[in-house]
Amino acid sequence: MNRRGIALLATTLLLAACGGDSGDQGGGVPPPPPPPVVQVSIAPADVEIVPSAIQQFACTVTGSTNTQCNWRVQEGAAGGTISAAGLYTAPAATGTYHVIAASAADPNRTATATVRVATPTAATAWVTGYYAGWYWDVMYPPQEVDMTAMTHFVFGRVAPGGGSLGGTPGTVVRGAGTAHDPGLSPDGTRSVEDYLVQRAHAAQTRALLMLGGDGPDGIGFLLSTTDAMRPTFVRNVVDYLVAHDYDGVDIDWENELEGNAGMGVSAAEARRRLMALISDIRTAANSRPRYSGANRPVIVTFPGYAVSINFLEPGGRVEQWQADVANMVDQYNLMSYGAGTAFNGAGWDSWFSGPIFGATGTTPYDLNTSINAYVATGVPRWKIGIGIGFYGIYYGPTITGPRQSTAGNSTFIIDDVALRYNELVRKGYLDDRNGTYHWDDTAKASYRSYGAGGYVPAIDPASPRAGYLSYDDERSIAAKGSWVRETGVGGTILWTINYGYLPQSRTNPLLAATKRAFLPQRP
Template sequence: MNRSAPTLALMLFLAACSGGGGGGVVSPTPSPTPSPTATGQVTIKITPAAAQVAANGNQQFACAVTGDIDTRCGWSVQEANGGSVSIAGLYVAPEMAGTYHVIAKSLADPSKTATATVAVTLPGVARPWVTAYYLGYFWDNMYPPEKVDMTALTHFVFGRVAPGGGTLHGAPGAVVEGAGTAHEAKLSPDGVRSVEDYLVKRTHDAGRKALLMLGGAADGDGFLLSTSDAVRPVFVRNIADYMVAHDYDGLDLDWEDKFEGSDDITPHVSGDEAKRRVFALIADLRAEFAKRPRYQGAGKAALLTLPGYTVSINDLEPGGKVPQWQADLANAVDQYNMMSYGIGTTWSGNGWLSWFSSPIFGATGKTPRDLASSVEAYAKTGVPRSKIGIGIGFYGIYFGPGVTGPRQDTEANRIFEVDDVALRYSELVRMGYLTNGTYHWDAEAQVGYRSYAGGGYTPAGSGRNKAGFLSFENEQSIAAKAAWVREAGLGGTILWAINYDYLPNGTSPLLGAVKKEFAPVAP
């Protein structure tokens, strides 16, 4: 059963990776951009100049042309069987290992070219990425910054900043701080840095990559306002300035909604224009990063990740594919991570049966989302599996007492709790959700759950709605996901959010399970 448009819009609005907090606006005064003039001395540069790519993997290249008004580039691969490169500079490696060459040619002066060397390697026994969100606005009451186990991660994402004109207000084109006091100097455990800068340094000290979360649920209008052709150059410079100032290795672009356009801003933005703007933003960010010394040199190119969505098997294109623009968006970034937790895969009413947060298998017409079918749909539309990550939510969701397990009718259900903060794992432990009811393992979906018979469960004195069926992650489901990620050849996983897992005794059970199960394995 297809969701109605209003229901789907609400689902996307509530999708995890929500932002919060407050803060000031970072908005350097823009300076006019001089118009280039032809000089006859055309030069061209390709970034990165060297890259290592897994077989069938991909690498985004950027070119910079100076000396002519026309700064466009043409792209090609020197070797006949050396892979392919798109008009936007996205290189897709061949199946065979070897050394290949990507060539950028100035369209203004075709005699001017630049070449990048690409070493294509066969896939080994590598660690999948673990890209984990830390919500800076909770730094002083959830997971102290000095306790974060950076060795459990590959990529640390600090949340967050937002585009001006979005949920945190500010002028379009600004980068608005959204992590409250985490941005303030001298509040970190070292007494010198901000919590933000302290965590970035801890990430680097552990040999991991630090990413900046930009945006979040309901920031679509802010992105649209900040990416008009008139404003986008300032926005891109402000983003790069912020990243360099805080020593980030990359950007997590959380543009999650309003791809269908918006009537809530003036002038109206159509769906086609919204999609054009997100691709223009990505291209301009790549080009701007390539100009910055911080992101030049081997292994220093800025990473770009983006959280996307699972897809309903009821809404696929012919051939079981996703809409082409969604595949193109996934291919335009370095990691495309599906927000499969919570309402990213389940719903109540509107034709749905009760279902799980982030199930691997089991999608049907009335439980239409799971990881396997979504990955397959993206893969059929040309997205390498190695570029796709799946979601693990460190929180639960529950249905009311009339629903006591999966695959039950939800039309009469009036309780559907999906608040990630209220139902974070540490709260599930503290309020007895995980010690009451009966634990079950669903062998098909590869997810555990608790059932509360006899009228449901609610913590004494909490005033909360009663729970009948609670879906949540635990050590067993994390082990299943890690095994499947490797088996399916996927890139890795995202965690939302590691603040939610920290218990008063100083342990982090879910993060500990991720660290164990996603660690490199012996060949």
């Protein structure tokens, strides 16, 4: 081979080694990037539940536009069952089982959750107490809150943007006034909010954030949970939880769950958005370091409703969506106080705030019936809590006790602020000189009746006259605590612990009674 042939051969070999050809003057075209790797995560990744209990799982898929998962139980039918939506039902037998989520886009990409099914030991009922942060400087000073009287402390509140507090949909709007401001806590440095969270943790009490509330917050939730907006809203909620060191969130979506025709949202769509919000918050939070590790997954609770015996589904059941929500959260607490159990008008008889038993067609609410209806629809009893209101309701003045027709009655007062326990004391409603105390052994409830013409406080003569007052006191709280612990109900919520504080004596008799009744093991 001559010199020119040797040079051409060398050039050809060099171009081949570089991936080019003799016509490529730019040094070669880089290869396309590899496709993204599909990854799957599952939440919760480790959970302990009792036999036959129900647990909601959620999966997150990255690396593909198809974010769906297919579910299965590794042990087959012996390990329980799981629905296409990730709702797992444990087997009756104890043991350790595994739930697997596989990417629909790449079935070889999976994530596995460990499920330990164990017989429950003697359970401690929960006490979840709400603290209205907007009252911090006028009602129940933060340094005096007895955190040992609760297993879960809920700070109120923030709201979804576009609801009662305004703001842009998808944002988290602060609603506790100056309780959010730095430097106003008793230590002079932190906010009252952060101070209370720290005090809860020091007492081994979990701290939850109240998200939402009654009234227009339902609109805010609808606006903030569209499929387009929900990721932003979830990120903002979880950012807030982490920033303030909360252990979880209480999702107070109370309104618009029947839909909103003006917004073009059906009941089914509103409920779908609620369940998507619960699932997405749990998944997003548990991906953060704050909620990683044993006993640290985010806590999600929800306040639901007691149910009327006149409107139960066949078989004495609640509507399926209510059971589905209950099974997705860690606590499903019934707002079974005030207007949650008592009504006024034709077809209704006077009734109690939070009775345990005694529901009839004209007094159609009690705790026992409501709990049983949820259980009949597949919700474990230990996941459900009852409500105790630290305020009263009254009829009058012609209504003087329970089970009296309210047709034509014009006075039915259910304002929790006006009738909070410390105001009932201050205005003399609970003074034996002004009314007679009674105990109803069927409902397990306390009440007061007043004389002819009813009672009106001398210090508030503009108040409508009261003939019959229903309220929780130490005796009714003791009865509720015994019933909850004896029947395996999960616990109770308290609305709100501020209302029970008596400034003159610097005591909170109702909170102390709750501690004795529900948490006798706590010093």
